[in-house]
Amino acid sequence: MSNAYGMSETSPISFQVRPTDSFEKQITTVGRVHPHIEAKIVDEQGNTLDIGETGEIYIKGYSVMQEYWNEPARTRKAITPKGWVRSGDLGVIDQDGYLEIVGRIKDMIIRGGENISPIEIESHLLTHPDIVDVQVFGVDSKSLGEDVMAYVILKDPNMILTRTDIEKFCHSHISYHKIPRYIKLVRTFPLTETGKIKKNELKAEANKILHEVHPDL
CATH class of the missing domain: 3.30.300.30 (ANL, C-terminal domain)
Structure with missing residues (x-):
């Protein structure tokens, strides 16, 4: 068993802790991003935030869905023109690349x-x-x-x-x-x-x- 983070739209795991990670990282974070996947933290205006700053988690990569079937409006809301999936989750990435989930934006x-x-x-x-x-x-x-x-x-x-x-x-x-x-x-x-x-x-x-x-x- 290990902490991981993802969503159906990203097929599904994007971050995961590893057995070699420290005990603290294993219990307080969801690990580092998987290979060939990109992630960033973004503010309400869509600007990429620095390490240690809290914002919405964006995911991009080969595992990200192309669209919601026959739902173009929903797709435009969920995926940016550059292919980033808006997770709706708040998180912060530390200097070592570990992601901590802070909560849901809507919550x-x-x-x-x-x-x-x-x-x-x-x-x-x-x-x-x-x-x-x-x-x-x-x-x-x-x-x-x-x-x-x-x-x-x-x-x-x-x-x-x-x-x-x-x-x-x-x-x-x-x-x-x-x-x-x-x-x-x-x-x-x-x-x-x-x-x-x-x-x-x-x-x-x-x-x-x-x-x-x-x-x-």
């Missing part, structure tokens, strides 16, 4: 004008001894645009974990504005047929609950 929380990565918060919360799984996402806020919410699955479903408990656990590890304002304990997450968590359903449910309980938020 980024914009709270009071600041971008917050759900993955950063999820990764820390998963180190909590009582948490088995967690999903973090943005919910509507009239004053901030979005605020941070976490759906949490506990190892013991009969246990109670409060927002204060979460705040204490995150203190000194995560900036205060990134600490989830809202916490909901659940037993399962809704899944797609391929086993992916339906984050949009969680977000829709959370917004509905918050609007009913706190209509002025």
Whole structure:
């Protein structure tokens, strides 16, 4: 087993760690780009970013698809005129060429004008001894645009974990504005047929609950 990164549009693996990589690289990155594949990190304007800067991951090479069948508009949106596939994922490449995944662009929380990565918060919360799984996402806020919410699955479903408990656990590890304002304990997450968590359903449910309980938020 090894960490790797790719997508169906790139057939599918583009980055992968190797057995000879250091333990730290194997657990914190998805490795280096495969031979004969190109990758770069790009900002919102399409400019290539420097090493260590976070942006969207672009992939190019022999394994990249030519098009979505009979979907020219979707193809133009996904592939640049020069053949780069826009992944929709945020990442950063270090000086040794290792890629770290930061999150999905569409999942980024914009709270009071600041971008917050759900993955950063999820990764820390998963180190909590009582948490088995967690999903973090943005919910509507009239004053901030979005605020941070976490759906949490506990190892013991009969246990109670409060927002204060979460705040204490995150203190000194995560900036205060990134600490989830809202916490909901659940037993399962809704899944797609391929086993992916339906984050949009969680977000829709959370917004509905918050609007009913706190209509002025």
